[in-house]
Amino acid sequence: MQSCPTCGARIGLEQRSCPTCGAPLFPFQGPAPSIMPGTAPLEDASRAVSPNGNAPQPAPTSGSERWGPGIWGPGSPPISEPSPATPGLDKPAQAIPGQPTTLREYGSGAASRPSPPYRPPAGPGTPTYPSAYPGYAQQPGYAPYPPYPGAPGYPYGWYPPIRPPRPPGETYHKVLSILTLVASSLLLLGGLGAIGVTWLLALTGNSQDLSIINFLIMVILAALAGGGAGMYHAIRALMRDASAPFSLPSFWALLALAVVILAAGIALFALEQPTGSVILIEPLVLLSGIVPALMVLALGLQRLRFNVSWRRIWLALTSGATLAVGAGIVLEGVLALLLLGVSLLNIGPSALNPNSSFGTIATLVLIAVIAPLVEETTKQISGFFLLPRMKGPQEAFLIGLAAGIGFAIVETAGYIGSAQADWVGIAFGRVGAGLLHGMGAAVAGVGWYYLIKGKGARWRWRIGFGCLAYAYLQHALFNGGQVLLLIGFKPLQTWHFDIFGLRQDATILYAGGLYLIILGIILLVTRWLRQSAPSAASALPAARPAPNVAAAWPDAPGANSLSGPISSAAPTDTLGVGEPGGSEPGGRR
Numbered sequence: 001m002q003s004c005p006t007c008g009a010r011i012g013l014e015q016r017s018c019p020t021c022g023a024p025l026f027p028f029q030g031p032a033p034s035i036m037p038g039t040a041p042l043e044d045a046s047r048a049v050s051p052n053g054n055a056p057q058p059a060p061t062s063g064s065e066r067w068g069p070g071i072w073g074p075g076s077p078p079i080s081e082p083s084p085a086t087p088g089l090d091k092p093a094q095a096i097p098g099q100p101t102t103l104r105e106y107g108s109g110a111a112s113r114p115s116p117p118y119r120p121p122a123g124p125g126t127p128t129y130p131s132a133y134p135g136y137a138q139q140p141g142y143a144p145y146p147p148y149p150g151a152p153g154y155p156y157g158w159y160p161p162i163r164p165p166r167p168p169g170e171t172y173h174k175v176l177s178i179l180t181l182v183a184s185s186l187l188l189l190g191g192l193g194a195i196g197v198t199w200l201l202a203l204t205g206n207s208q209d210l211s212i213i214n215f216l217i218m219v220i221l222a223a224l225a226g227g228g229a230g231m232y233h234a235i236r237a238l239m240r241d242a243s244a245p246f247s248l249p250s251f252w253a254l255l256a257l258a259v260v261i262l263a264a265g266i267a268l269f270a271l272e273q274p275t276g277s278v279i280l281i282e283p284l285v286l287l288s289g290i291v292p293a294l295m296v297l298a299l300g301l302q303r304l305r306f307n308v309s310w311r312r313i314w315l316a317l318t319s320g321a322t323l324a325v326g327a328g329i330v331l332e333g334v335l336a337l338l339l340l341g342v343s344l345l346n347i348g349p350s351a352l353n354p355n356s357s358f359g360t361i362a363t364l365v366l367i368a369v370i371a372p373l374v375e376e377t378t379k380q381i382s383g384f385f386l387l388p389r390m391k392g393p394q395e396a397f398l399i400g401l402a403a404g405i406g407f408a409i410v411e412t413a414g415y416i417g418s419a420q421a422d423w424v425g426i427a428f429g430r431v432g433a434g435l436l437h438g439m440g441a442a443v444a445g446v447g448w449y450y451l452i453k454g455k456g457a458r459w460r461w462r463i464g465f466g467c468l469a470y471a472y473l474q475h476a477l478f479n480g481g482q483v484l485l486l487i488g489f490k491p492l493q494t495w496h497f498d499i500f501g502l503r504q505d506a507t508i509l510y511a512g513g514l515y516l517i518i519l520g521i522i523l524l525v526t527r528w529l530r531q532s533a534p535s536a537a538s539a540l541p542a543a544r545p546a547p548n549v550a551a552a553w554p555d556a557p558g559a560n561s562l563s564g565p566i567s568s569a570a571p572t573d574t575l576g577v578g579e580p581g582g583s584e585p586g587g588r589r
Contacts (some may be wrong), residue, residue: 022085072387095300097258110401169389176385177237178313184230191223214285214417220420221286226318233311243309251302252293261287262431265424266500281423288427289413296522297405300442306394313388316399318443319382320406327378328407335370360487368480372472379441380448381404385455393446400445401438408437425502432515436478439518443525444471478514482507 004013006023017024019483057569198216233243248254265284339362382403383396390396412433419426447467454460486504 016107017571022218039497049362083438085540097560107480122345126520127290143258155501172388174238175486177234183323184227184234185228187223187230191220191227194219194223210278210281210423217286217416218413218417220319222321222410226314226322227312230318231316235263237311243311246301246310248294248301248427251295251298254291254298257287258291258295258431262424262428265427269424270501276300285416285423285427286413289416289430290409291404293408293438296434296438297401300398300438300522300526301403303523304394304398304530306392306398307532308395308398311376312395312399312400316382316402317406318361320379320403321410322406323381324375324378324403324407325374326411327381328375331374331378332366332370336366339370340367360483364483366481367483368476371479372475374436375407375469376430376440376475379407380444382543383441383448387448390449392454393449393454393532396445396449397442397529403441403445404438404441405434409525411437425504428499428502429504429508429511432511432518435515435518436475439472439522439525440471442522443467443474446525446529447471453484458482474518478511479487481514485510 002013002015003019004011004021005061007019007021009018011018011025013270015025021485026235071545178472194216198213201212201216223387236243259283265288268281268284380400380403383400386399387396390399412427412430415430416423416426444467447464447470449464450457450460451464454464457463495506496503498504512514
């Protein structure tokens, strides 16, 4: 089959002309003729019916575009051949009035005319169609849908919105922060009250009593410094802000400062002006109780090299200087009254004579049993609150040490001020009180840690009870040993010696010997805790740098105290929630 190039009708291969439009055809076999049979060149072709239905076009004139073999390709009819004249088609087409301007066929210059409408070829069997389509008949519509009855009501009651569960320890953290905030507010109010009392004493002319002024100044400092810092850290803890790692000046720098303070006091005593103006003497009295105690805290911090936050250390210092001192005074007074009542009921008033055997026993019980039990327990108030979130015995040691140092500062400053003109001698004898109270509270903190949180630790119960026994026994030996020394050796009651003009008795030698023993024990304990730190720190991520302190004491001959295992535990930065890197619940990584 082939198609007519004029009308597109389907024609057999053997046909030589189109039966529909009469256009001549040529077979596909052999080379294409230069001129198709029965046709003329393009410019001379009959214009009766154009293949595209346009009006006949005149032959192109000179200067018009030529369509030659270079354009149509090989086999296209040449343009130079003259076209035969076709009678009746040499007249141009007449323009139809009212019609728009016709387009001219491209390249011919002749205007085109509208093509006639298409009429399908007529023939036998060709179906005929009506001129107008009648359309579809009207169809009946659908019935309307019944109204939707609506969804059934929810059979259950209203439920509150689902809130995400709180992280473990969040409630404990908030409660402890709020308690700290309330206690700090009360401390600030107490400090303001102490300032008012001091002002009234100054107005009445009673401001030259060193013991009263020293007591009020200690209350003001502890209340304002402890309350202000406690409120600051409590608010930051509620806001989930981290706290910086705790640090102190070098142990040796604090030791030099303590020597300068004591030397200034001894110089005043040598000039027979130990008191003078209270305004000038009171700073030396306070510093002689504060600096030696902080020197012990710096020693423990440098030796242990464990990061702990300012927030927790300051909480321990404040609680040791306020809660522990207040609770110790109340409990010791209550137990002393009970002891007095028992002695009056069973023995009689004669037993109250200090030279009697019962008086001696009662004194020993009071200072060697009741005082150690009460003080070493009350100094752990902050440790009990922070114990559930401690990361190891190293942190328990430092928090207990800070609480004991706070207790020692208030007690020592109170003793020094009560001596009036002899305050320099008391300050010289109490220079190691920080070792006594600090080391006792620190070792007791380690003991409580092993007893409560030391699950799975080797020798847990031995270490726990051993540390507690050491803390109570150390305090009992320090207090009771001095009494037994003077009672057992009558000549020592009157024996004394002078140091820079300061008269000292045998108890100062006894206390000095115990201070040296405690100093050696603190070196051994901190070394043991530091060596046990890598087991807990190996599983922790990199943490903040170690505290900004210098080397304090060599570990062993030929060993550098700054070398060796260092705990990399992250500093604690909240009051009650597990800290970054900690294994306790609630820790933030």
